Amino acid sequence: MRAFTIAIRTLLLIAAASAAFGFPALAGEGIAPPFARTVAAQEDPSNARVIIKYRDGALTRSGARAGSPRPQHAAALSQQLRLTLANGRVLGPRTQGLRANGLSSTQLATRLATHPEVEWAVPDRRRRIRALPNDPYLGPGQTTITPTVGQWYLRAPEGAAISAINAVGAWAITNGSASITVAVLDTGVRLDHPDLAGKLHPGYDFIDDTTTANDGGGRDADASDPGDWNNANECSAGEPASHSSWHGTQVAGLIGAATDNGIGMAGVGRNLMLLPVRVLGRCGGYDSDIIAGMRWAAALSSEVGIGTVVNLVNPHPARVINMSLGSSGSCDAPYREVLAELGAAGVTVVVAAGNANGLAVDSPANCPGAIAVAGLRHTGTKVGYSSLGPEVAISAPAGNCVNQVGTCLYPLLTTTNLGVTTPGENVYSDGSSSASLGTSFSAPMVAATVGLMLSANPTLTPAKVRTALQSSARAFPQDGADAAVTACHAPGRREQIECYCGTSTCGAGLLDAAQAVAAVALPLAIITVSSSAAQAGSVVQLNATGSSALGGRSIAAYQWSITAGVAIAAFSGVTNASSATLDTTAPGNVTVQLSVTDSSGAVATSSVSITVTAPVAVAPGPASSSVEAAPVAAAAKSGGGALDWPWLVVLAAALVGLRTSRRARAGADRRPVHRNTA
Amino acid sequence: MRPLRPTGCFALALALAASVCASPATQQDAKGRRLVVRTAADWPDKAAFAERATAVAGVPVTDVRALTPQRFAMTLQCEDKASCSAALQKLSGEPGFLRELKAEQRRRLPAHPASATAR
Numbered sequence: 026m027r028a029f030t031i032a033i034r035t036l037l038l039i040a041a042a043s044a045a046f047g048f049p050a051l052a053g054e055g056i057a058p059p060f061a062r063t064v065a066a067q068e069d070p071s072n073a074r075v076i077i078k079y080r081d082g083a084l085t086r087s088g089a090r091a092g093s094p095r096p097q098h099a100a101a102l103s104q105q106l107r108l109t110l111a112n113g114r115v116l117g118p119r120t121q122g123l124r125a126n127g128l129s130s131t132q133l134a135t136r137l138a139t140h141p142e143v144e145w146a147v148p149d150r151r152r153r154i155r156a157l158p159n160d161p162y163l164g165p166g167q168t169t170i171t172p173t174v175g176q177w178y179l180r181a182p183e184g185a186a187i188s189a190i191n192a193v194g195a196w197a198i199t200n201g202s203a204s205i206t207v208a209v210l211d212t213g214v215r216l217d218h219p220d221l222a223g224k225l226h227p228g229y230d231f232i233d234d235t236t237t238a239n240d241g242g243g244r245d246a247d248a249s250d251p252g253d254w255n256n257a258n259e260c261s262a263g264e265p266a267s268h269s270s271w272h273g274t275q276v277a278g279l280i281g282a283a284t285d286n287g288i289g290m291a292g293v294g295r296n297l298m299l300l301p302v303r304v305l306g307r308c309g310g311y312d313s314d315i316i317a318g319m320r321w322a323a324a325l326s327s328e329v330g331i332g333t334v335v336n337l338v339n340p341h342p343a344r345v346i347n348m349s350l351g352s353s354g355s356c357d358a359p360y361r362e363v364l365a366e367l368g369a370a371g372v373t374v375v376v377a378a379g380n381a382n383g384l385a386v387d388s389p390a391n392c393p394g395a396i397a398v399a400g401l402r403h404t405g406t407k408v409g410y411s412s413l414g415p416e417v418a419i420s421a422p423a424g425n426c427v428n429q430v431g432t433c434l435y436p437l438l439t440t441t442n443l444g445v446t447t448p449g450e451n452v453y454s455d456g457s458s459s460a461s462l463g464t465s466f467s468a469p470m471v472a473a474t475v476g477l478m479l480s481a482n483p484t485l486t487p488a489k490v491r492t493a494l495q496s497s498a499r500a501f502p503q504d505g506a507d508a509a510v511t512a513c514h515a516p517g518r519r520e521q522i523e524c525y526c527g528t529s530t531c532g533a534g535l536l537d538a539a540q541a542v543a544a545v546a547l548p549l550a551i552i553t554v555s556s557s558a559a560q561a562g563s564v565v566q567l568n569a570t571g572s573s574a575l576g577g578r579s580i581a582a583y584q585w586s587i588t589a590g591v592a593i594a595a596f597s598g599v600t601n602a603s604s605a606t607l608d609t610t611a612p613g614n615v616t617v618q619l620s621v622t623d624s625s626g627a628v629a630t631s632s633v634s635i636t637v638t639a640p641v642a643v644a645p646g647p648a649s650s651s652v653e654a655a656p657v658a659a660a661a662k663s664g665g666g667a668l669d670w671p672w673l674v675v676l677a678a679a680l681v682g683l684r685t686s687r688r689a690r691a692g693a694d695r696r697p698v699h700r701n702t703a
Numbered sequence: 704m705r706p707l708r709p710t711g712c713f714a715l716a717l718a719l720a721a722s723v724c725a726s727p728a729t730q731q732d733a734k735g736r737r738l739v740v741r742t743a744a745d746w747p748d749k750a751a752f753a754e755r756a757t758a759v760a761g762v763p764v765t766d767v768r769a770l771t772p773q774r775f776a777m778t779l780q781c782e783d784k785a786s787c788s789a790a791l792q793k794l795s796g797e798p799g800f801l802r803e804l805k806a807e808q809r810r811r812l813p814a815h816p817a818s819a820t821a822r
Contacts (some may be wrong), residue, residue, distance in 0.1 A: 068788045126781055233766065271810050309811035312739060313776030314767050320770075334749065359801065366771075370792055380813040382820050387813070402822075409820030462816050492761070493743050522820055689728045 036591040072126060073133035074149035076411050077120045078570075081143035095123045096453050106136065106273065113149075119546040122149055138555040139216045140568045145568040145590065146605055147553050158285035158295075162438055162453065171432050171456030176290055177403065178422040178437055178470065186435070187405035187502055187535070190470055192293045194539025197475050198546050198575065200284075201296040202480035207280050207342035207472055208322035210315060211273030211350070212252030213303035218274060218440050218451040219290040220282045221299070228301035231318040236304040244329055246337065248301040250274060260308035271442040273301060275454060276349050278440030279469040280476070289453055290438060291303040293538065294474035297480070305350060315350070316363050322346055323372045336402035342372075347472035348378040348395075349465035351387030362431045364394035369497065373479075373487040375472040379412035383513070383521025392465040396491060398471045400424075400464040403435040405502040407513055408532055409522035411464050417532040419494055420501075421470040423601035436460035474538040481546035481629065489545070497541040498534030501526040543576035548623040550631035554685050558636045561593070565607040565635055567617060570604075575624035582622040593637055609637045661667045735765070735778040736787050738753040741793075741803035745772040751775070754788050776807055 044082045079096060096119055099110040113122025130148035137146035157163065160176075179192040191348050206226060215227060228248030231662040232238040240251040252269035259266075282292035283300045302318040304310045320326040323344035329335050346367070368373055378399040379387030390397035391414070400411035400423025407413060408423050426433035433456040454461040468626070475490050483492070501514075503525050513524035513531060528534070552569035559565050569583050585596060585605040593611040607617065618632045716799060736760040744753040749767045756764040770776060783788035794801055 233768075268816075270812060305810070305812060309809045311776070312808050313737075313739060313770060313809065315810060316770050317768060328769065331768055332749070332753070348719050348811060352808060352810050354808075355809070358741065359741075359770055362761075362771060362774065377813055380816050408816075409822060410816035424821070426818065429822060433821075462821050463813050465813050479743070523822065 027354060041303055042158070058289070060265060066684070068129050068131065068148070068150075070129045073124060073128050073130045074113065075123050075134045075137060075146050076116060076149045077121060077134075077137055077146040078144045078145045079125055085117070089544055099123055102137070104224075107664070108133075108142065111125040113425070119144070128270070134553070135555050136566065137566075138553070145566075145570050147568065147571055148685060149329065150514065153614045158196075158291045159287050160282075160284055160289055160291040161287075161336060162290045162572065170438075170453065172434055172436055174435065175615040175631040177435060179291060179293065181539075181647075182499075182671075186403045188401040188403055188420075190293070190421060190474070190536045191539040192291075192470075192474075192477075195474065195542040196295060197539070198542045199477055201281075201294045201473075201477050202483075202649065203296050203298050203412075205294075205345070205476045205479050206300050206341045206343045207294060207345040207347060207476045208300040208302050208318075208330045209277050209280065209469075210302045210304050210318050210322065210346060210348045211276050212253050212270060212305045213248050213273050213314075214250045214277045214299070214301040215271065215274045215440075215442050215448060215451055216301070217440070218278070219276075219677070220286070220451075221277060221438050222283060222285050224281050224292075224299050225277075226298055229318070229321060229329060229337065230303040231314040231329070232303060232306045233314060234306075234483045237308060237310060239307045242608065246283055247378070248303045250442075250448070252444060253307050255307050264399070267433060268445045269442070269447075272301070272305070272349065272465065275439045275441050276347060276452075276469045277301065278464065279437065279466055280347065282440055293470050294476045297473060297476040298341065300339070300341055307319075310350070311351075311358070312359060313346070316359055319346060319348075319363050319367060319374070323367050323370055325366060327483075334447070344372060345472050345475045346372060346374045347376075347469050348374065348389065349463075349468050351377065351379055352382065353379075353385070354388050354390050356392035360389040360392045361394075364389070364392050368394045368487045370433040371486060373475050373490050375468050375475065377468040378414075378417055380410045380465075381412040381465050382410050382519075383516065383524070384412055384518075385516040386412045386414045386416045394487070395495070396475075398464060398468040398536075400467045401525075401526070401531075401535065404505060405424055405526075405535060406506050406510060407524050407526050409519075410462075411467075411531075412516070413513055413521065413530045413531055417530065419471060419498055419532040419534065419536050420526060423464050423467040424460060426456075426460065426462070431463070432456040433460040436462055437466045441467065447601050470538075471536055472535060472539050477538065477542050478545045481542050485545055493544045493628050494536070495533035496543050497537055497544040498532070499537050499540075500534055501531065510658055540576075544576040545627040547606065547627050548572060548580060548621050550621040550629040552619050552621050552631050552633045553634065554617075554633050556635070556636065557633065559609055560640045561609050561611050561637050562640055563593075563609055564597070567605045567607060567611065567619070567633070569619050569621065570620045572619075572629075574621075574627075577627075578623040578625050578627075579623050581624045584622075585619050585622040586620070588616045588618045588632065590635075590637075594635075607635070609635075612637050612639045727749050735780040737776065737778050737807040739770070739774070739776050739803075739805050739807045740801050742773045743799055743802050746775070747772060749775075755800065756794070759800060762786060762790045773802075778805065 029067050062643040096332045097112045097113040102108045111124045113124050115121050134146040134148050137143050163176045167173050177186050178189050180189050181191040183187045230245050230248050233243045250273050254269045254508045257266040277299050281294045281297045282290045284291040284295040302322050304318045306316045312452050324339045327336040328340040375397045376388050376390035376396045395420045397416050399420040400408045401420045402408045402425040408425050424437040425435050433692045439454050439461050441454045443452050510523050553568040555566035574644045583602040583603050594607050594615040596607045597606045615635045620630045624668045706710050708740040753767045764777050768776040778789050781790050
């Protein structure tokens with residue numbers, strides 16, 4: 026009951042303070058990572074755990090060895106700070122864990138950070154591994170749908186699934202930003218597929234020929250896929266009839282199916298948004314429609330009309346364009362031009378290499394500036410049907426069956442539709458005869474990975490994207506396949522079925538989404554501040570040691586600056602170290618910015634706001650705290666209107682009650698907990 | 704860029720016309736013959752471009768789509784092979800107007816793999 030009372034009082038205090046001052050009442054307000062790699066558990070308000078580093082030579086006055094390699098200084102600090110501290114784990118020279126009861130980790134860290142012998146103190150937070158998304162087809166052991174391996178291609182390479190791209194590893198860095206749009210230039214998308222709900226920006230149908238469009242009209246704002254079935258000999262002499270492919274829906278699902286929504290599948294790009302741009306219909310589509318769609322997707326053009334000028338601005342410009350289409354032949358000038366234009370505009374274009382059984386790469390995949398993607402078996406060899414050649418930038422799983430009859434074992438499960446001609450039920454492709462196979466489905470994995478890379482570092486240019494994709498790729502396996510499998514060679518007139526890839530035939534290597542994202546991710550700039558509210562004339566300690574870099578890089582430089590409030594605060598020491606000291610001189614708001622540069626030169630910034638209040642004469646009495654009392658007084662004086670006298674009475678009562686309860690809990694053998702008044 | 708000499712113009716015209724007429728991929732759909740052209744100068748006005756192209760080709764030029772200020776897709780509304788060939792010859796013979804003239808290509812979805820190659 027007593028604990029419950031304390032909790033209620035504490036909550037009342039925190040809620041009142043938060044409502045009054047408009048800043049987060051709970052701990053960690055100075056820490057603002059751009060994205061979290063782990064999930065931090067909620068802070069315990071009365072069991073503090075911190076990590077502390079002492080200054081070199083510290084605590085000599087209290088008898089401890091200077092710079093002790095095994096610091097255990099809880100007793101000395103307890104004496105000086107009038108806190109009851111317990112030694113925790115030794116973490117390194119001058120660094121140790123400390124524990125205390127009766128206050129939160131952030132409160133303890135804040136108090137310790139102001140001690141002159143402490144270099145820094147940060148909360149020792151509990152971290153949990155981010156749980157896998159709850160999409161049921163993601164995991165292995167599927168029983169209700171073939172393939173039993175589920176979305177094998179998203180997981181880390183394991184066993185025979187050497188070419189799996191480790192999207193799961195990439196998600197530990199970023200889930201993808203909804204501000205990054207990937208355009209799907211394809212047959213349109215089944216907009217009503219439940220696993221694409223909320224993931225589609227309004228697109229456009231660029232098909233002007235009504236026969237090709239198959240939807241009763243020419244260009245219009247409806248990018249849905251009405252079906253692209255054709256009759257025998259309709260597309261070319263001797264070409265058999267075919268069912269609707271729902272190709273764009275399959276591509277869209279691989280890139281950005283709604284993830285962690287409890288249904289169906291996960292998309293490689295998770296939170297990325299999709300822009301459906303319909304350029305292919307019955308018997309394919311024309312270059313002019315495709316090129317117009319590319320330029321509109323990137324917002325390089327708003328013109329969508331035929332003959333007359335009709336403008337429709339794309340409000341969601343794509344940073345990535347996926348094109349799982351092509352035909353044999355060399356790269357035509359119009360594609361060269363538009364790819365150069367898109368590259369200059371910062372748009373990365375990913376194109377499927379083609380399914381020509383080891384012949385040359387299709388066009389426009391063979392155009393300069395396109396990231397051409399070849400297809401792999403699950404074991405990492407080139408899958409028989411994939412095209413190859415020196416134009417290929419990288420390879421990714423394309424789906425393969427192992428069996429030539431019966432269930433397909435390693436297809437790429439994705440969103441699709443059951444309609445033979447017109448749309449039917451929205452479903453997922455499986456291991457049946459309509460399994461998703463082809464370089465059409467390798468390209469979306471690369472496109473989505475590029476979207477994740479841009480989420481982690483929006484400043485990347487298409488050239489840097491290509492370099493990072495290639496440098497982070499895993500090496501192709503050179504053994505392990507059947508004895509008849511040989512090395513791939515330059516494409517000629519003869520088909521090449523399964524073969525061992527090399528860098529001159531299948532690009533730089535196997536796509537590794539986790540490594541690709543880690544290779545470009547910006548460092549984390551994390552500020553820990555001794556107090557987000559201080560009295561004029563006091564000192565605020567700022568610390569950046571929680572900052573970190575990814576991909577094997579390290580933090581190479583720190584830079585502190587004041588971006589607002591230069592008239593009322595100034596740094597009193599160096600501004601290029603991992604910590605800084607801010608001297609405040611007058612009331613107002615100060616914003617401090619931290620820039621961290623990692624060893625690759627990537628820069629990240631973070632800011633923290635500090636409220637400086639007028640000095641207030643604190644009446645003698647128990648439990649005074651400049652950190653908490655000063656803003657109360659300042660708000661009352663400033664006429665903010667958030668706190669009037671009844672609230673002050675409640676706050677005072679809560680403070681007294683809290684202190685009484687803590688004393689009771691501390692017991693006779695413990696010193697009372699005091700607030701820092703520095 | 705140097706001006707083309709008359710012999711060069713003739714050669715270009717022949718080559719362009721031959722490539723378009725002989726190409727198996729030349730597209731003739733229900734609305735006519737689809738072409739992609741590059742102009743010698745910028746044409747910011749689609750309608751003006753269509754008017755000039757019609758005058759040069761001697762047959763209606765419709766469905767003009769600007770890909771860039773110097774790159775257009777268009778459809779020749781010629782009734783038969785002979786009239787199409789004649790229109791193409793006329794367009795190819797005006798290098799001061801058109802620098803490139805190609806039949807518009809269709810792109811397809813990559814073919815669905817056969818089971819033998821999808822092992």
